[in-house]
Amino acid sequence: MSDTIVPRGTFSLEELEELLLGRWPGGDAALAARARQVMADEVGEEVRLRGLLEFSNRCTSDCYYCGIRRSSRSDDQGAPLVRFDLSEEAILEGARLCLQEGYGSMTLQAGERRDRPFIDFVEGVLRRIKEETVTPDLPRGLGITLSVGEQTRETYRRFFDAGAHRYLLRVETSNPRLFARLHPPEQPLERRLQALEDLRAEGFQVGTGVMIGIPGQTSRDLARDIMFFREIDADMIGMGPYIEAAGSAREEMHRQGLLPDTSGAERLRLSLRMIAATRLVLRDVNIAAATALQALSPTGREQGLAFGANVLMPIVTPGGQRRAYQLYQGKPCVEETARECISCTPRRAAWARRPVSYHSWGDAPHARRKEGVFHD
Template identity: 90%
Template sequence: MSRKTFSLAELEELLLGHWPGGDAALAARARQVMAEEVGEEVRLRGLLEFSNRCASDCYYCGIRRSSDTDDGGHPLVRFDLTEEAILEGAQLCLQEGYGSMTLQAGERRDRAFIDFVEGVLRKIKEETVTPDLPRGLGITLSVGEQTRETYARFFDAGAHRYLLRVETSDPRLFARLHPPEQTLERRIRALEDLKATGFQVGTGVMIGIPGQTARDLARDILFFRKIDADMIGMGPYIEAAGSARQEMLHRGLLPESSPPERLRLSLRMIAATRLALRDVNIAAATALQALSPTGREQGLAFGANVLMPIVTPGGQRKAYQLYQGKPCVEETARECIACTPRRAAWARRPVSYHSWGDAPHARRKPETASGTPPPARSGTTGATKAFAERSPS
């Protein structure tokens, strides 16, 4: 099949494994489309998890608000990295040639948290300017649902990509996974607000949710296209760590399919999304490696083009386990950095350094062109003006 559009039924058949020639042929076709639309290069995002405090209570998550034990049954230690530690992580990304980093934390909407994130963003942009990166590191932010005003503050402070996974676009499945106050409608509205603010928007789903069908996942891909997503981050559904696992057990939310089945379906989902969306960025999620030692490498082989090596300090990694068996929690940032080129080499892919690595899908929009500052908007804050005055020329 060489077509550029796929119907719901065609995507469903693909996910069921009915691609002519099987999964190997599917991977080859997805990689061909990837090479044509986004290039062979693997784009890098240094992933820094800076806080595991969360105001939300998603039933499947190891750092949900009501979790109190970690993967080993020990009390879950909540942490917040200091500004200094975050800036050290940014400098590490810069030194290693990562043109971008992802800042991720649990979801909070209190003033102290929002002020802190805004300030850190400004500091990173100030302190990572180089000849290769005249606007500093590219920054993807992932801190959950916020108000449009908050999104504007983060955007003005220097973040230009935002990842907010929808987890599933099916209302029935979404309601099974979240408490009543967390709704799919609110999540979609947040994605719309991000787009309206000017962010390059990323989203994604979990693959292998109990009760989820291939048709549900096919609808997810059409949802990505409908909201005009620029980047996709998705991975297999895995048991939560610590006390959150007991909540999943109580609610009948433990995975029903085997790890090999979920891995196979996740790889098909990556390939199908590549074929349907073509010029977006797609991450080879860390969670793939929880199901196979070469999970992320296989993700690259099926059409993903982004790796996110973890640069979270070693002391905090165990406390940021969203699911059981999260890889790399015993490693240091340096060890994760050393693994990255080997993963790309396994998939016979070159690595792109010293670049923001924005998706062509986003770069083709004038307002989000890679390497250019975000468009000016009315109503910017005094803090924004002060930042502009402090920024290097």
């Protein structure tokens, strides 16, 4: 396979599978160089920033692989899992910190809930952030990515009208068989796909992604995932390695036969190839260097940038709540403060020889080219 004979952005499943198996001419170093060149041409060298604020670990879903699943009882140290909800003021403090540090955007993430008090709370917080973060550099306030799971189309409309303009809803896998292994029957893939359609219909820039290294997952499955990203016209991608859950959720993974069956090094290599392959196919979208990469290597996020990712999400969750928001075992930065994460971010970009973009929403060119979508 040679990238010189593949038309712009077009790969067959077979070609993608070969790439993911490590058969790019010249090896992974050549693949990374090609992905970075496409990234530079299509979205630029700058690393976009999103301050990640995890504001609640209460969740009504029971995904078998997740450390904050509904039935989780303990954290990674065996202590009872303490459920938390940040106050509106605590969330606003995180938004002000993002603004102060020059992050033009933030990501608000929480467990999945669909009750009226939660929806009303999120809507109110979004409106306050937009009102209180207006500056000459950001005349419409901070850009906001929201990630609170599957909701009704009406709820998505409320969130969009309140000021969120990007939404991340990972599909985890587009393979129905694998999806069913990872989730209880009351959480069907069809509902996830409908939610992605509803987000697009309500005007959101749509983000999705998958886990890489799920037991039983093949390179062909991952190649199909990339095709799925293209089919739904995704604007941003957030994906990372499959890692066993923390605490009591790990017991459920064991019961379901879902503990990782490949080494961390293998899953990291495959994750980096997935980032590069997604860049070569989707080209002008935003791709995050996920925090989970760092769980497998101290320089995991930096390597993600080297393979074509262009987004970093430094965590700004208050230190007291970080340990209670561990979706997977070994999550990095749980003992750090928001200030420490802030200081690390420029160093990560510098490791990959990349400049950082400040005071900007950092929307993907793919989204900016669409009529009617907000952009910088």
